Ligand code: NA
């Protein structure tokens with residue numbers, strides 16, 4: 001039995017969709033050899049200390065948020081800086097997973113140095129601006145305080161002349177209510193999950209991209225090595241389904257919240273034209289500053305090649321979703337393109 | 350030995366260590382460490398020890414506590430609180446135990462601006478307890494009043510605990526907040542009634558005040574206007590949405606320093622002492638909280654959530670579930686920190702509530718009330734420790750626990766009312782949710 | 784023993800002074816943050832991160848030595864007051880050893896974690912990058928010194944227990 005730690009509530013898509021898919025599937029495929037005991041809600045490890053705690057063996061597996069650990073995972077969390085490139089959740093999840101597992105040797109090494117084995121990332125629904133006042137162009141956020149999860153969004157906020165605030169998502173409600181922040185950068189789903197529609201008046205949907213820095217279930221390396229090769233194969237084989245289930249649950253939650261938003265007095269601004277143009281302009285010149293930041297702040301070399309490799313993956317998977325692939329078929333595609341290329345006798349050992 | 354038996358052994362060992370007068374932090378911490386070592390081995394235990402203490406301390410959400418402590422100590426050192434009991438005496442002289450009752454009122458007011466019970470007890474403790482002791486109030490009544498009244502901090506909105514619950518249970522915070530208002534007021538009312546009755550039957554508990562004319566009443570007010578100004582500015586700022594609790598504490602402390610220097614009642618030396626006392630209190634209280642957080646990890650490793658699930662039968666009626674939950678929380682609240690208890694239990698309790706068709710708003714308010722009671726139950730009661738810490742040697746810790754006893758009784762009545770009449774929780778939210 | 788105690792007392796006051804300064808700086812920083820936000824539309828950069836990762840650990844851990852030196856750690860005195868001097872001395876030994884062991888354990892674990900963070904150059908990114916490894920040393924430093932104080936005092940309490948025994952046997 002593997003102890004799984006997560007600092008989020010059971011109502012979070014990683015748990016009710018991702019783990020609910022993954023745990024029974026693994027138990028079944030391994031013939032009951034591998035089962036899981038989930039300790040959720042941060043009763044074991046909080047977000048910030050999860051990476052080191054997982055490496056130390058406090059838990060055998062856990063969800064991660066790379067943005068908490070830029071010093072330990074400088075290369076892997078580069079994708080956070082590229083979050084605004086795409087709002088196609090499934091394609092992003094697949095691209096980040098493929099990039100990290102197959103095309104970024106330093107990423108896998110970084111995890112290994114932390115005594116952790118990476119096995120794939122989910123992606124959230126597209127981020128939006130949740131605020132008291134309308135936002136139709138970049139100028140509207142100048143001088144405002146914006147809660148952001150980090151990465152690319154911090155740079156956009158800075159460029160827009162606004163201020164970044166990093167509060168935890170459980171403090172957003174009070175922060176917005178008390179005016180500690182003016183805008184929460186969050187998927188529309190949080191209108192409902194965090195009751196933000198009680199304290200905000202407007203939501204601006206835009207091409208802000210999705211959060212892509214969440215390994216769905218990373219393993220402690222010792223625990224990973226102790227498993228038999230067959231069981232490691234099972235863990236890898238079943239991962240794609242869980243990633244797709246999590247990501248699709250995020251998107252579904254988001255659609256629900258968007259549909260109900262008006263009933264709660266929210267004004268929904270869907271991709272205001274001026275803002276979209278400005279975001280596109282930002283994205284086109286942003287790559288240069290990412291490469292600079294990667295070198296200066298994170299100390300990552302050959303950032304350009306890595307970024308190009310990620311962009312290639314992203315383009316490939318965007319084409320696949322554009323062809324109408326989703327759900328099980330998409331997971332099957334992820335499995336053949338990514339997980340089948342990993343050897344249970346080599347990977348993570 | 351199965352893991353739950355181990356937990357019971359651990360709690361037994363904890364009681365023995367505490368009875369031997371081992372510092373609370375050490376008793377909690379050692380029991381947690383040994384328990385984890387037996388249960389999950391050296392590697393995982395060491396992992397917990399590496400990360401938990403620092404991670405627990407390095408948190409923005411707890412930063413309001415030292416700021417409000419500092420504000421309280423500065424107000425006290427600068428003599429801003431001196432006039433306070435003259436005012437209470439002048440205005441509440443018709444009530445037996447007027448100062449204690451007005452402290453409950455003050456704490457309720459304070460609760461409506463801070464989200465933390467510990468911060469509430471800390472700030473009120475430094476202001477109100479010395480005032481009552483100097484006035485000749487029974488020491489146990491004085492300290493019990495503030496330790497208990499402080500528990501309204503997380504019940505009366507805003508409240509960190511209710512916020513966390515809302516996120517976990519996915520219920521609207523606004524409905525939860527408004528649902529806790531009447532239970533908060535009932536709590537205050539019960540405390541006040543209890544004080545009133547006790548003082549009526551035993552007048553030696555609180556000195557009766559002379560009759561005062563209206564001129565003197567306003568005169569007394571005049572003397573304390575700086576404090577009132579401070580309170581209005583700080584709390585008004587939070588109400589108006591200008592700043593958060595931590596920010597209010599910081600601004601309040603700075604303003605108190607400025608007023609103290611302007612009135613020439615605060616010296617550099619006194620300010621230095623206030624700062625020293627603030628950090629010493631912060632350190633002593635947080636070390637216990639850190640150790641309690643370690644014990645929570647032991648409970649998590651031991652699979653305590655599953656055990657709780659087993660305790661609550663599948664075919665229990667909603668009433669029985671609420672009562673069973675109250676007992677579980679009473680026991681857990683004796684030893685663990687409130688937020689830890691909630692993180693530990695909600696994942697299993699929420700589905701139970703949903704199956705039994707118990708309103709999640711109602712359950713949230715009840716759980717918060719139970720967690721608050723845990724802050725004053727022996728042997729580990731954070732609010733009791735806070736009060737003990739701010740009054741230093743004037744009262745012993747067992748006296749604080751004894752003083753709290755009567756208030757626990759009042760809480761039993763409050764909980765009975767909330768269980769008998771769920772409308773006390775659900776009526777206000779029903780008005781806003783339509 | 785006595786000299787070590789006095790020395791640790793001075794050191795503890797110094798650490799407490801450092802923590803007090805952190806408290807005052809924290810207060811000013813938060814006030815400037817609020818002031819800057821409303822008056823100039825420019826808050827202090829990364830206030831939240833600096834308060835959480837620097838000032839909070841400083842306030843909580845640096846005063847440990849001073850608190851213990853003044854015997855201000857919270858314990859529940861159920862029977863203690865009613866006991867004779869020798870039994871009190873025995874309980875003091877137990878309490879001091881327990882506290883010392885607990886602190887030594889979390890200090891050593893914290894030290895390992897701090898060294899790891901130092902080697903990795905741990906930082907977080909907010910409005911500005913904030914280095915976060917140095918405050919991880921607050922717990923190990925104050926924790927070790929406090930554990931040392933506990934052990935020194937435990938030894939003296941053992942002496943007290945032995946000497947009270949001698950006195951009582953004289954009578
Ligand atoms: Na409150």
Ligand code: NA
Pocket residue numbers: 682683684685722723724725726727728729730731
């Ligand atoms: Na308790």
